[in-house]
Amino acid sequence: MVQNQYTNIGGVESLWDSHTPCAAATTAGFAAPRWYQVDVTGGTVAASIPQATTWDPDGANVISRFMPSVAIDRAGNMAMGYSTSSSTTFPRAEIRR
Numbered sequence: 456m457v458q459n460q461y462t463n464i465g466g467v468e469s470l471w472d473s474h475t476p477c478a479a480a481t482t483a484g485f486a487a488p489r490w491y492q493v494d495v496t497g498g499t500v501a502a503s504i505p506q507a508t509t510w511d512p513d514g515a516n517v518i519s520r521f522m523p524s525v526a527i528d529r530a531g532n533m534a535m536g537y538s539t540s541s542s543t544t545f546p547r548a549e550i551r552r
Contacts, residue, residue: 457473457522457523457524457525459471459472460472460525460526460527462527462531464529464530464531466496467494467496468494468495468496468497469492469493469494469495469505470492470493470495471490471491471492471493471525471527471533472490472491472493472525473488473489473490473491473523473524473525473535474488474489474523475487475488475489475520475521475522475523476489476509485517485518485519486519486520486521487509487510487511487519487520488509488510488520488521488523488535488537489507489508489509489510489523490506490507490508490510490523490525490533490535491504491506491507492504492505492506492507492533510523510535510537517541518539518540518541518544519539519540519541520537520538520539521537521538521539521540522537522538523535523536523537524536524537534550535550536550
């Protein structure tokens with residue numbers, strides 16, 4: 456739902472993207488945002504991804520995190536915003552750096 460972010464830092468071109476898979480294969484219904492950095496220097500997509508992770512900090516699968524978006528500054532620092540919700544928490548937005 457959010458467009459890719461493009462960076463060109465020191466001549467290295469990258470696309471940054473995010474989506475929401477399940478937090479773990481055995482988890483029923485909990486979501487966790489996943490983000491990627493894909494190198495595309497010179498219009499060639501690299502065979503390997505330099506960075507990617509699923510953000511599931513508590514690991515207890517008690518809260519869903521969804522609708523992520525990423526932003527990258529000139530130094531290559533990435534921040535991700537997303538919404539959270541659970542059976543005891545009303546939906547809200549959070550930002551992690």
